[in-house]
Each structure stands twice: as structure tokens, then as C-alpha cells.
Amino acid sequence: MLRTLTAVACATLTLSAAIAKPHEATISADLTQTGPQINKDIYGQFAEHLGRGIYEGLWVGKDSDIPNTKGFRNDVISALKDIKVPLVRWPGGCFADEYHWRDGIGAAEERPVKVNTHWGGVEETNAVGTHEFFDLVELLGADAYVNGNLGSGSVREMAEWMEYMTSDKNSTLANERRANGREEPWDIAYFGIGNESWGCGGHMRPQYYVDLYRQYATFMKAPPGKRPKLVGSGGHTEDTEWTDVLSANIDRDMDGISYHFYTLPTSEWSKKGHATDFDNTMWFKTLERTLRIDKYIADNIAVLDENDPDGELGFYVDEWGTWYDAEEGREPGFLYQQNTLRDAVVAAVNFNIFHHYAERVHMTNIAQMVNVLQAMILTDGAEMLKTPTYHVYGMYKVFQDATAIPFTITTSKYSQGNESVPAITASIAKGEDGKLYIALVNLDPAEEATISLDLKGMKVSSLNGQILTADNITDKNTFAKKNVVKPAEFSADADDLTLPAKSIVVAELVK
Template identity: 60%
Template sequence: MKLIKKSLAVLCMAALPAFAANPVSVTIDAGKPGPVINKNVYGQFAEHLGTGIYEGMYVGTGSKIPNTKGWRNDVVGALKQLHVPLVRWPGGCFADEYHWKDGIGPRAKRPVKVNTNWGGVEESNAVGTHEFFDLVDLLGADAYVNGNLGSGTVQEMADWVEYMTSDSKSSLANLRRKNGRDKPFKVAYFAIGNEAWGCGGNMTPEHYTNLYKNYETMLKAPKENRPLMIASGGNDYDIKWTDVISKNAKAQTSAISFHYYTIPTGKWEGKGAATGFAEPHWISTLANTLKIDSMIRNNIAVLDKNDPEKKIGLYVDEWGTWYDVETGTTPGFLYQQNTLRDAVVAALNFNIFHQHADRVHMTNIAQMVNVLQAMILTEKDKMLLTPTYHAFHMYVPFQDATSLPVKVADDKAYTLGETTIPGISASAARAKDGKLYLSLVNTNPGQPADVVVNVAGKQLAGANGRVLTATAMDAHNTFQNPQAIKPAPFSAKASGGKLTVTVPAKAVVVVALEG
């Protein structure tokens, strides 16, 4: 309760007229609409990893936890509030060891395998193709299926695509019908392999590209039900994968994937804790997450050279924070807490993705439940929403909204030691409901920021929306206190057509501008 009261006190201050002498200026040019922010920028990722699927989402039809077709009603209901546009499955590294025929037919007869990538635990194959499509149907989302290139064969992958998409009387289509699905599944996206540079096969981009072209040629589906094909690209500052694929498989791919994880220390050995961190790890995390902007720009520069028609998208289909696992949990399960810092990281990434909406048509945060930067954490029959969940929920109006140019001037940089990052991050768009939405992120954990908002050629009357902030940098929800941090109402009134708002320290604000 103390935390909530302090947060509300900060919000009340945001509406007071006494502002700093030199506020930050945010100018929106509503007369120059940019590309649409594809709703798939808010995509999700569910891998067979730890309790991300089993227990966290899928409990089986015999569970005492209320469920529909085995999927937890509480988790599905919460995810539906995010308007989840699509889900990527079954991996990740798991995808390149997944053999789809293990996951069809009577569950009692499905083979039990070992999940060698994630903890060496048993994989029951209780969740397979049909169960996954039950999930996306319950969510009202599209399906993004990742095929097994690393340990599979071209025939196996071709058979899977036929099994899912064919409306013929072929043996594979009839097998799907025997297993309970008459009409074909709708596979919106299909990726050939994952992280082929690493866990997906340790390949060179040249070798992968040759394999990709071979596999893509052999994956047959009805014209009206053919998935958009995605090539597995690079990560971090490596642009060679994007270059080789876009040069040599341009006609056969709709997108190239890209992966980047934010680590406080920047080192895989000793990443940093999810909670209990000091301010140096706050700023280093934000500084490291902002690097994704230059990485995206570098890849887009390659695509602009090789694909000036802009037919190939750049899909950031794995991103998010990666910390040391929580004490007492299985290391291979990648379970970590989720704090206000994660919500700020998410919002900074959203604002960057919006800037590149002409190429970045999809991103998939890792991951949905109980793994890395999750939306939801569960413990048996309990469930809580994380700060990252709340950030996603606040940004729902940006799905399929039309981006608008934003200029930030007179920003007060946030500096600690030798690290300096922008103090304010902003993004604006015209949503499908016709309203103009503005997001503001204050990266400084100790100082609020006064921001003057201008919309070119328009008088503003005010702003209404929500803010996510807290007293502590590592504020987070627990099963004992599941609502310790959540969004609160935020509003401000203009004076003489001029709108100034105070963004609290370490806060995410999303408002609809009125006028």
C-alpha cells in the first residue's frame, strides 16, 4: 500500500502547473504519417523450455486448475488482454531438435524425449501441433511455426507443412483429420531453422543460405494457405547473415530474423541479477538495450542495398532481458524475476521498433510465461502479471497504428559514471481508433522530467492515459503481493493550447492527446 500511495502522489504532481524553466521539448508532426506499426511488433514467443509451456500455460485437461483444452484459463485470459497478435513456437533452440510426428496422435502413445538444450529434462510431447493451434485459436492470434533444419530433413519439414496446410485427400491431410482437425491449420509464418550460426547447426551463412533455398523450394502448400517464409539470420552486430541471405535468397524469403538479448554486464558469464541491483546495473541495462537501434540500422542498411524494393522484412524474433537465473531454480529453465527495469527496457525497445516500422514488421519477446522477460509468472495454481506485461498492455493502441515523426529537443541526458544515455524516449502514432497516442519513457531513476508536447498545427487540450512507475528500481510483483506495481491513471491539462507534463523518474507513460 505504501508503494501505491507514493506512486499516486507522484502522479498528482504531474498535473501541477509549476514546471522546470527548461523542459524537454517533444514535437509531433501529425501531418506527415509514416509507415504502419505492424501489430506483429508485439508478438510473443513460447518455447519448450522450463515451465514456459508445461505448468506455466498447459496443464492438461485433467488438471484441477481451470483450463480449456488443457490451457490455463487464467493465463489465456490475461494474454488475451494484450491482444497477442501471433505466437512463435516450438523454439528457439528446441525447434532444431523437434520432430513434429512425436507430437501428434494419442498423447499416451507419444514418445518421451530428452530436452537436451534446456535442462536435460523429459519432454512428454503432450503439446504438439494440434495443441499449439488450440492455444493460438483461444488467443485469437496467428501462428508462427519454426521448422527443424538442424536435425531434421527436408522431407520431414515438407511433410509437416503439408500436414498443416493441405485440404486435399492426401495421406498426411487425412492423418490430420484422423487426429481431430478437418480443415487445414492457418500457418501465417514458417521459419526454416533457428540460430543456424549456433544451436541450430553451427553453419556459415553461405551454407545455411544454400540449405534454405533447397528447403524453401520443397515446402509445398496451397497458394491461398502458404505461409510467409522466414530465413534464420544473425545476432548482435553481425550483419553478414543478412547480407548473404538477402543477396542470394531474395526471391524466396519474406523476412530475415535477428536476435539480441539485453544483459546488464554485457557478459554471458555473470550477467547480473534480476533484482537487488544498484544503479550502475540500471543504467548499463538500459544502455545495452539501446544498442539494438544501431544493430537494426546496420541490418536495414544492408537490406536497403540488396533489397531496395523493401520486399524483405527484418524480424527481431527473439529479444528481451537475460539475467542470472533465480537462486534455487533449475539453471536450464531460465526463470528470472521481472521488475520495473524490464518494463522500461520493453518500452525503449517498442519506441525503437516504431522508428523502423518500414522494415521491422515483427518482433517476439522471449518469452511469454516463466522464462526470461516473461509477461506472466506462475506457481502451481497462482498467477501474477509482471511489469513487462503492463508495458505491453499500455502499448496496445500502437498495434497497427500509423507512426508519426517525433523530435525530442533539449533532452536532459542521464549520466552515471562514464555512461550517458538519453533521458527521454518518445514515440507517437495515430491509432485505429483515430486518436493520437504518445509514449514517453524517463530513463533517469532519480529525477522526473518536465516535457512540453507540441503537435504541429494543432492546439492541445490535455492528455489522458496511464503511467507505470514505483519507488524502487527493482519493484516487482510476487505471489504474496501480486499487485505491488501496476499502471495508474495519468492526466494533464493544457494551458493556452500548450501541454506540459511531468514524467516521473524511471517511468513509462502512454497517453492519448486531446484537442
């Protein structure tokens, strides 16, 4: 079992930041030992009907001058395929609990136009519905995570949607799907019964939600081999009550519990902080905030270990990422934000934490894929760019379905005032290709780090891979300069390994 990065760093700390300039860290591992599989779905994405995420970002329509396939932008699809997107969650988020699936099937010109009351009060044309979503995941080669409407829907509505999507019989619903252009049923990897039921999904108590979940799940029927994993709507931030109540009272038809946590630099929703105009203090606060998820996951898993000792339930962080104040002059409800080197470091730190808890954390979804919050891609008309976060996903794709290797890390602290966090976080795993990979993140924006590798089971001579860093903490990719922050080649001797300030390295361990 891997040991908690933050807890171990504090417990086994041997050097103080005041003494160690540059930082020093020692990573010890027996490379012949193995831990749990790092599920590919940890690298899942989120596409909600929100702002320009789907419309303009992914979907431009079949008649658009922007090159597309089945209405989806070729440039965006190609870029997402390059980072091996394994899973897409749709249609929300808060939008899911106001979404009625029948609005999104049939002839596009006959679909009702609704109002997206959660995100900007804009018109929702329903141009992208069930068939279009499955076109998207098939174009990406990804799996589907569909979120059902518990908040304003009905048991019948949800059950009929499942039949429409998965039935291979000669039923009226299956034949309606066929008439709408899809002969074979679709595969669904996960199906969420509600979203944020403690908030926008109905402001429920977990005890009330449990009864609704048991009722709805009873009627979520699919043919053999077509049943998705069913996901209960769980808690957020430091809360463990939802995990406790759900895992203690739902004893069937639930495969995992969702969890949400957002990185706000200030930890205040009323004034979260600016996406691109920040200093070293806000850099530190952002990383300190994002590292809290380590304890929050550990606390929830402790509850699961008590209520579900056989480990049957997964813990799904199906919304996470940075969230800043809306940019001036933009619709606040569209949640568009730029993406800097800081966001890349946040992503890598979270991946290392998710890997550590891979025995329970089988799936996560960053919020969100295109043009919303911590996006992979930003678009402007026919133009698109890849964000620093996109590049981290590309570097870390070698960890999809890899086997974690247990390790310990002793690291100096990155401090500010009376607060401190580990200067270095890491992951080690054996990839599906049989190669050994290490990921290293230096959180300090000013100081480099000397890394000592104490590795048994294989004589490692060098590291070869990629590094992501930039001259400034606020550096970003823009439509005028798209490649300011991008990976570069990285190589180092195993016994002479230095990690530059504010950098991310993913490399193969070479004999």
C-alpha cells in the first residue's frame, strides 16, 4: 500500500525549508513490488451543458464551415484523442437534474428549446442529445458516463432512458431508438443517479436521498452485459456524512459514490481569486488548498473501510479542478477561465494523490473538458489551443491502467509564513507497456530540488521523458502565442537528478 504523500512528508520530514536550499527529497521503492491498478478512468473528462463547453467548444453542427465529423470539431476531437480521453461524463452537473432526455432525441428542428437556468439563463436548443453524445464518445474512443435526472425527473423517465439506450429487444423504446438512427444498443460504463443532491440536485438530506436512490436503482434495468456501474450522489469538500449514510444504508445496486472538490485559491466562493493575475502568495494558497483533497479522500475512504470492508464500493471524484472568479466582460454563468502553469501543477499534484488511493478511487472527472473551468482546450471561432493542463494529461497518459508501485517519500517543505506543504510529490508505476514510469512535481515556484532515488529490484541508470515548466508562474497559452507552456524533452542520470522549480516531470526509469 502506498503511503499518504502529505502525511508521510510531515511524519518523516528530515529537512526544513529554512536549511535546505535547494529542496531535497528521497524516494524509496522496491520496483518488484506492486500495488493496485491505476484505473484509466482516473483520467476522465466532464462535458456539461454549460457556457461554450459543448456548443462552440465541441459541437459546431454538421453544416458549419469549421471542419467537423457528425457536427463535432475535428481539431478538438483529434487533440482529445491524442491524450487518450478514457471517459466522458454528460450532461451535467447541475444541468443533469433539469435535463429531460426526450427533449434531445428525434429530428433536431423539432426538439424543444429550453432555458439553461443554472448557467447563464441562455437558450438550450437540445441540438446535442443522447445520440450526439454517443457519437462524441465513439469518435473519441472513450466510454460513457451518463448522469440521470433525479432532482426534477421521475423513476419512469430514468428507467425508460436506460431502456432506450441499452435494450436489444423489440420494445417500443428500443424501436424508437432504431427509428432515430441507432440500431445497436449503446454501452454505458457508469450511470449517476442524481448529482449534488445536497445542493443544486434537490437540497436533500442524505437519509432522504438514500430512499430515493433505492427506489430509482430498483428500476434501472439493462440486458445482461449492458448494465452500467451505478453511482450514488455523494458529498463534497470535508464532508463524510454522505459517504457514511450511503455506504451504510444502500446494500445493493450501487457500485460507487461520487465526491466533489474544487480548488479555490482563497477558499472563499464569494471571491475565489483571479485565473491569471496572481503572485507567489496566491500560488502557495492554491496548492495548499488543492492538497487538502488528500485528507478528504482519506477520511471518506476510512468511512468506506468501516461500512464496506470488502472494498466493493468505489470512490469517484467526478468533479474536481480549479475555479476562479469570472473574467471581466464575460458572462459569469459560462465559467470560462484561462489556464496557466499553476493549473498544470494542480492537475499533476491531484493525479499523484489519486494514484495513491487507486484501490478505491477508480474514476475522476476534471471540470471541464473545453472552454469551462480547468479546461483541456480553449476555442475562439475556428481557432483552438491546448492549455497547460492538457499537456499534463498527455504526459500522464502512461499511467492509465498502469500498476502502482509502493514507495515512500521524504521531502523538505515548501513554506510560506507559518504554513507549509511538501515540496515534492510523486508517483511510480509499471505501465501497460511493461515499462516503469515515475512522475515528479516540484511545487516551489522559486527553488529547484535534488531528488535521491533509493530503488531496489532494478538498477536504474537514467530517466528519459518530458518536463513541463515555464519562465513565470502566470505563463499561459493564448491564441496569439499557443505554445508558451508546452512539454520539452527531459533526461537525467538517476544518481544526479535535479527537478527545476515549478516543474512537472514524467519519465521512464531506464536500466
